[in-house]
Amino acid sequence: MFQQITSNHPLDTFNHATKIDLMSSVYLDNNATTAIHPEVAQAMFECFQHGFVNPESQHLLGREARRTLEAAREQLGALLGLHQADVHADHLFFTSGGTEANNLALQGYQQDAEQKRRLVISGIEHPSISTTAAWLTSLGVDVQTVNTLSNGQIDCDHLKTLVNKDTFLVAAMLANNETGVLQPLEAIIEICEPMGVPVHVDAVQAIGKTDVHFQNLGATSMAISAHKVHGPRGVGALITKHGAVPRPILHGGFQQAAIRPGTESVALAVGFAKAVEVYLEKKDEHRKQLLSMRTKLESGVLEQLDCAIVIGDDGPRMPHTSNIAFQGRDRQAVLMALDIAGICCSTGSACASGSSEPSPTLVAMGLDEQTIEGALRFSLGIFNSDADVENANKQICAVVSVL
Ligand code: PLP
Secondary structure, X not given: OOOOOOOOOHHHHHHHHOXXXXXXXXXXXXXXXOOOOHHHHHHHHHHHHHOOOXXXXXXXXXXXXXXXXXXXXXXXXXXXXXXXXXXXXXXXXEEOOHHHHXXXXXXXXXXXXXXXXXXXXXXXXXXXXXXXXXXXXXXXXXXXXXXXXXXXXXXXXXXXXXXXXXXXEEEEEOEOOOXXXXXXXXXXXXXXXXXXXXXXXXXXXXXXXXXXXXXXXXOOEEEEEHHHOOOOOOOEEEEEOOOOOOOOOOOOOOHHHHOOOOOOOHXXXXXXXXXXHHXXXXXXXXXXXXXXXXXXXXXXXXXXXXXXXXXXXXXXXXXOEEEEXXXXXXHHHHHHHHHHOOEEOEOOOEOOOOOEXXXXXXXXXXXXXXXXXXXXXXXXXXXXXXXXXXHHHHHHHHXXXXX
């Protein structure tokens, strides 16, 4: 029924299953999702073969599935710096992804908030935070949005003016999905902690690209997702400090202490833990490779195109994300021309019509219209090569010159 996975390149696995020749495309959209790592696929394959059983079942096989699930939870927790030694241990609740983890934090803590009404979010949050916050306003929550500096970082001076005794939560991301700019979480927590205000961190884009250690971060909760780190789609987690468990937003069985009910997928949990393990084993090597490829991509484009500027390059950035604005060009037209040339990139946020809305992150940074209108995101991954970057450079310069 199943075949052993032998290929070293993840796209090979999909080539057999699709009619699209993925190998001839240069995939520079790794912030949207990443290819599953062969070692992750192998670990999940073995799990599916032996561990299809419901981990809630009381029989021997169920107990074995439970052990495998809890081992994956513990491994993932250890890799991400959770405190797990004693009764004060942090918690890790598996969810369906980053979106659900962010919803569980915002909605779950809001239900716990008693008299407190204020939620503070940054102006560059992913829609799973900003849209949830917008919905919470309809329940009477006072949502305040922090300004963004022109370098793409959250404005901590403005944050100070918004956090007060009525604040039940501050939500801020660790790394921005559109610019790759790393956020000043340490400073944010320094502002919130003395006032007893919990901080929820969206670390979805940060894991697998930069060091993430939950205890060192000092946040109250953190959302993560497997498919951004060469793990499977459909699994994420909300990590919470001991004593800061949110109210459930789903109701059902008693799985995961009834905070996130629903039958757990052992294979997804195993795949998630394996993905983070694989990343950490080679993180320095990968970081070097990604940085070198990004430098080549950016310098190649900047040398040849006067209209190009790199957004957010004056702040600390993740090594693999490059948001380049081709001033005077229409991002949608550039994206489509690059697509035809075999280069996959992104305009940031897609809207229902298949075109794109201006990126809220770039708008929040106060960039001019010409820059925003011409901005495209290129996100590299560990399966990209120097040849991919050379090809992308050639196509970008050709396409932008004629448009
Ligand atoms: N948060 C950030 C910063 C993201 O970039 C994404 C996905 O792009 C999410 C949350 C949502 O994660 P998921 O796709 O696992 O629901």
